Amino acid sequence: MAKRSNPQLIGGFVIGAIALLIAGILAFGGGQYFSRKEKGVLFFEGSLAGLDVGSPVTFRGVPVGSVTGIIIEYDVTKQSLHIPVYIEIDPGEFQFVSGTRSTNNIKELVARGLRAQLQTVSLVTGQESIDFDFQPDTPMRLVNVKTDVIQLPTIPSDIEQLKATVSGVLAKVSKLPLEQLIAQLGDVLQNANQTLKGASDLVANVDAQVKPLSDSATRATNQASLTLQEAQKRLELREGEPMQNLNETLTDARAFMANLNGDMPQLVRAAGQILKAANIALNQADTVLRTAQLSISPSSPVYFELVSTLREFKFAAAAVKVLAEYLQRNPNAILAGNR
Numbered sequence: 001m002a003k004r005s006n007p008q009l010i011g012g013f014v015i016g017a018i019a020l021l022i023a024g025i026l027a028f029g030g031g032q033y034f035s036r037k038e039k040g041v042l043f044f045e046g047s048l049a050g051l052d053v054g055s056p057v058t059f060r061g062v063p064v065g066s067v068t069g070i071i072i073e074y075d076v077t078k079q080s081l082h083i084p085v086y087i088e089i090d091p092g093e094f095q096f097v098s099g100t101r102s103t104n105n106i107k108e109l110v111a112r113g114l115r116a117q118l119q120t121v122s123l124v125t126g127q128e129s130i131d132f133d134f135q136p137d138t139p140m141r142l143v144n145v146k147t148d149v150i151q152l153p154t155i156p157s158d159i160e161q162l163k164a165t166v167s168g169v170l171a172k173v174s175k176l177p178l179e180q181l182i183a184q185l186g187d188v189l190q191n192a193n194q195t196l197k198g199a200s201d202l203v204a205n206v207d208a209q210v211k212p213l214s215d216s217a218t219r220a221t222n223q224a225s226l227t228l229q230e231a232q233k234r235l236e237l238r239e240g241e242p243m244q245n246l247n248e249t250l251t252d253a254r255a256f257m258a259n260l261n262g263d264m265p266q267l268v269r270a271a272g273q274i275l276k277a278a279n280i281a282l283n284q285a286d287t288v289l290r291t292a293q294l295s296i297s298p299s300s301p302v303y304f305e306l307v308s309t310l311r312e313f314k315f316a317a318a319a320v321k322v323l324a325e326y327l328q329r330n331p332n333a334i335l336a337g338n339r
Contacts, residue, residue, distance in 0.1 A: 010223045012048070026119070028329075036146065037065070037088040037089065037090060037091075037101055037163065038065075038088065038089040038090075038091055038106070039068075039086065039087070039088055039089075039149040039150075040086070040087050040088075040089065040106075040129065040150050040151070040152045041084045041085065041086050041087070041147045041149050041150070041151050042084070042087065042116050042151070042152055042154050043082060043083070043084060043085070043142075043143040043145075043151070043154060044083070044085065044118060044154050044156075044157075045154075045156055045160065046156065046157070046163075048070065048083060048128070048159045049126065049128070050120070050121075050125075050126040050128035051067065051070065051118065051128040051129075051130070052067065052070070052128050053067055053068065053069060053070060054066055054067060055067040055115045055127070055128060055130065056130070057087050057088075057089060057129070057131075057132070058119075058129060058130070058131045058132070059131070059132045059133070060131070060132070060133055061131065062093070062192055063093070064089050064090060064093040064132075065087055065088050065089035065090055065093075065096070066087065066088060066318065067085060067086070067130065068086045068087060068088050069084075069085075069086040070083065070084075070085050071083070071086075073145075077212045077254070082143060082145060084145075084147070085130070087130065099254050102322075106150060106152070106226060107150075110152065110153060111134030112132075112134060112136065113134040113135050113137075113138070114129055114132060114134055114152070114153075115132070115133065115134070115135040115138055115153055115154060115155045116131070116152055116153070116154045116155075117130070117131055117132075117133070117135075117155050117156075117157055117158075118130060118131075118157040118160075119131045119157070120157075120159070135155055138155050140153045141153050141154060141155070175212070203321050215220070
């Protein structure tokens with residue numbers, strides 16, 4: 001005869017199993033099953049690949065909730081398709097340091113620029129998450145559909161924005177008259193080539209014209225050097241040259257003055273000779289001065305020294321001339337003096 005089961009023992013096992021189940025839920029669930037969740041719905045543009053039920057919902061990277069449902073809604077009347085993404089946010093992740101918790105908190109944050117955006121968690125697996133952050137410069141984009149929970153605005157992901165930018169650039173490029181631009185570019189390059197060729201010809205012509213000018217300048221320099229050498233030779237005191245004649249005239253004048261008291265008749269005759277020699281010396285000095293002005297640059301030191309010397313000789317010759325004329329008119333002035 002089989003032994004009859006004890007109902008009390010069976011009941012104790014059932015109660016114990018239920019207690020263990022509740023304890024496990026509390027231990028592994030962290031009390032989430034007893035906390036009140038804030039629900040919301042999001043509508044994203046573009047693909048939702050990589051976003052699944054259970055995907056994390058974060059605020060600036062900090063986990064605050066998860067995705068609870070992704071469905072495709074088909075409106076037959078309007079012939080439109082939408083993919084609402086339902087999320088739950090744990091209010092316990094937000095610690096209020098001041099003020100009170102209310103249902104208007106989410107609306108105030110949205111008005112300040114709170115937006116949801118898809119973020120890539122892993123490039124290898126392609127897993128996506130939903131991240132909330134403040135983007136006050138972006139418009140508040142909402143889908144005009146009836147929902148049972150609050151709808152939160154979204155913005156395109158970084159990849160979607162990049163795709164939109166690239167698509168816009170490609171669209172603008174496709175509208176450009178590329179064939180016309182290429183033809184104009186060819187014309188510009190051809191004109192540039194002709195301009196460079198003309199510049200090369202101009203440089204060649206300039207070289208051809210510069211060489212004769214350079215040769216002429218070289219010849220002029222050589223001629224100037226020869227002229228300077230000739231002028232230096234003319235300045236030397238050689239026999240028969242104007243400077244030598246002037247020097248000899250001054251020597252004769254000194255000798256005449258020394259012998260003047262001894263021979264009065266000879267003094268008169270010598271005075272006439274001195275007068276003639278002084279006139280010749282003055283004329284030769286003027287000739288030398290004009291020649292120097294034509295041959296030597298007025299700014300050179302040689303010209304300055306030559307002019308100074310000739311002026312001194314000219315003054316001396318003029319004084320001798322005056323003296324000779326006076327003695328010719330008054331021969332006894334040497335003995336009697338100037339009365």
